[in-house]
Amino acid sequence: MQHDVIDGVPVLWSAAPGPLEAALVFGHGARDESFRTIGVTHLVEHLAMSTLPRLHHEHNASVSLNLTDFTVSGTDEQVADFLAAVCKALGALPVDRIEREAGVLAAEASGVTDPVTAELLSARYGTVGAGLVSWDGPGPDRIPVEAVRETVARSFHAGNAVLLLTGPPPPALRLPLPQGKRPERGDAQPVMSSGPHWLSANVPGPGLGLHADLDDAALTAAHAVLQERLRQVLRHQEGLSYDVDGARMHSGGGRGEFTVVVDARAGQQRRVAEILWREALRLASEGVTDAELSEEIAGFREAWLDPRATPAELGQAGACLLSDIPYEDAATRLAALAEVTPDSARQAFAAALATALLVVPEDVEVELAQLDGAPLTEGGCAHPRGGELPAGGKHFRPSMFDRLRFPEARTARLVLTGDAVWSRDGRGHVHHLPFADVVGMEVDGPGRVLFGRGNCLVPVVPELFAGIGEAVEAIDAGVPKALHYEPSAFADRDDACAPPPATKAPRG
Known part of the structure; x- marks a missing residue:
């Protein structure tokens, strides 16, 4: 791998077959946003790409968790012109x-x-950073x-960029x-949930995060073995996936999540989740075999030393x-x-x-x-079922009409204290959201929906609670104005942040 510097931008290049490929990469991704500015990086990318003329060679741009890439493939002149234009x-x-580009983003919905994986990250890190x-x-x-301008000024400059090339830099x-x-x-982003827990979310199938x-x-090898065992059991033996x-x-500082995501045949999600957890426990207790370890290392060697892996290595x-x-x-x-042994792989995975x-x-x-026989408990932003609301504060209840119609409404409560809101949903879960932890509202x-950094959502709306005017006034004063926003014009009100019916509980 060769190193150069062009106009203050580090350049890494390595010769590879085929046309010249280039990626101008910036150290800014979705984890660098805030709840109030979710999507701003994607908007910056769209605005930049909207200035380009029609091109007939391969080019693209994308935003990931940690990075933003502008990519191009073609002749030296095509690559140089594209990068200069970006x-x-x-x-x-x-x-x-x-x-206009906001409308395009709404249509793209990517x-x-x-x-x-998104839900695993959110459960781990809350409503900040990777979460x-x-x-x-x-x-x-x-x-x-202002968020668009601030994002560009902070991150999209030569000091936060690197250029990757599959050949020498074009002279021009x-x-x-x-x-x-x-x-x-x-450093590594602080975690909100250390585990071990299980949680439910709006996902198509089960997933595991470590x-x-x-x-x-050692953990890299064990992670690969677990995936192959699951393929054998879930697909080839059971026909469930x-x-x-x-x-x-990555969530910062070299730390992050090892994830395993499994799809499931309709109606078999619970069975697939049970097998996923069973195989994880078996690996942690029994370890891996020499044959499994050798097979996975051979797979890594083949993938990493393939000449076609040059762009990925860059x-x-x-x-x-x-x-x-x-x-x-790759050699390192x-x-x-x-150096990994079956026992070191087992120990790393068990930890x-x-x-x-x-x-x-x-x-x-x-x-x-769990491994020691203790129950794997349910996680989430809420306190355990039956948690206590504060004795003081101002209490609000659903309307008498709702309490008569819906059993869940009889237990629902909203409590306003001097610096926080509390709620008990229809399932008996208690939520506590200090104003200092609000990331968006x-x-x-006449209603408000508060989002907290701990992955909690509290609706304060007349559809759920009666006579909430006093609560809304206090919340408006307690939550910084910069975090207030009106509902998106693009939102489907059936799926947006509008409060769920009294028979449903808020997320968490």
């Missing part, structure tokens, strides 16, 4: 197009990752123009980006550079895997299993045990 656009974004990826936020048409290549200093991202050091070679997918998601090196993480090449990673989060679809409940006529 840099020029980032230096003078057409903010007059924000309204996510940073699959919904199961934002499971939330829609206020909507693309509610992103302030220029990268006319503003200069700047790489923003501080800090919080650990992503460079742990088609796909088993594993990933490693991408890994670039991501490490932008995150200030030491880069290890393979040498670490060669990581203590952080496990198991997510299942909303209509699925599971009764599972939807203002919809």
Whole structure:
């Protein structure tokens, strides 16, 4: 891998067959947003790409959890022209197009990752950083123009970029980006839920997340073995699933999530979740075999040493550079895997299993045990069923009409204290949201919906509680104005942040 610098931008390149491929990568992704500005990075990307003329060679742009990429493939001249145009656009974004591009984003409706992984990240990290990826936020048409300008100024400059090339830099290549200093991202993101827990969410199938050091070679090997065991059992033996997918998601400082996501045949989600957990326990207790370990290491060797893996290897090196993480090449990673033994793989996986989060679809409940036989408890933002509301404060109840019609409404309560709101939903779960933990508040006529950093949502709306005017006044005064927003014009009100019926409980 060769190193250069062009106009203050580090350049990493390695020769590979085929046309020249380039990726201009910035160290800013979805985890760098706030709840109030969810989607701002995607909007920046769209605004920049909207300035380009029609092109007939391959090009694209995308936003991931940690990065934003502008990619192109073609001749030296095509690559140089594309990159120069992107840099020029980032230096003078057409903010007059924000309204139109917000509409395009609403139509695209794309996510940073699959919904199961998104829910695992949200359960782990809350409604901040990596946990934002499971939330829609206020909507693309509610992103302030000031947030667009601030994002570009903070992150889209030469000091926070790297250029990756599958060949020598074209002689005419220029990268006319503003200069700047790489923003501080800090260490690994603090976790809101350490596990082990199971939780239900609006997901199509089960998934497992483990919080650990992503460079742990023993855990990397065990993670691969678990995926293959699940394929054999769920697909080839039971016929319950088609796909088993594993990933490693960085949340900062070299740490993050090892995830396993499994699809499930209709009506078999609980059975698939039980097998997923059973196989995880078996690996943690019994370990892996020499044959399994050798097979997975052979797979890594084949993938990492394939000449077609050059763009991916460059991408890994670039991501490490932008995150200030030491880069290890394929030979170094393979040498670490060669030191892994079946017992070290078992020990690494057993340690990581203590952080496990198991997510299942909303209509699925599971009764599972941990390695020591203790129950695997249900997690979420709420306190345990039957939690206590504060004795003081101002209490609000559903209307008499709702209490007569819906049994759940008879237990529902909203309590306003000096610096927080409390609620007890129809299932008996108690939610506590201090004003200091609010990350966003939807203002919809006489109602409010508060979103907290701990993954909690509390609706304060007349459809659920009677006589809430006093509560709304106090909440408006207690939550900073910068966090207030009106519902998105693009939102389907049946699925938006509007309160659910009294028979339903808020998320958490």
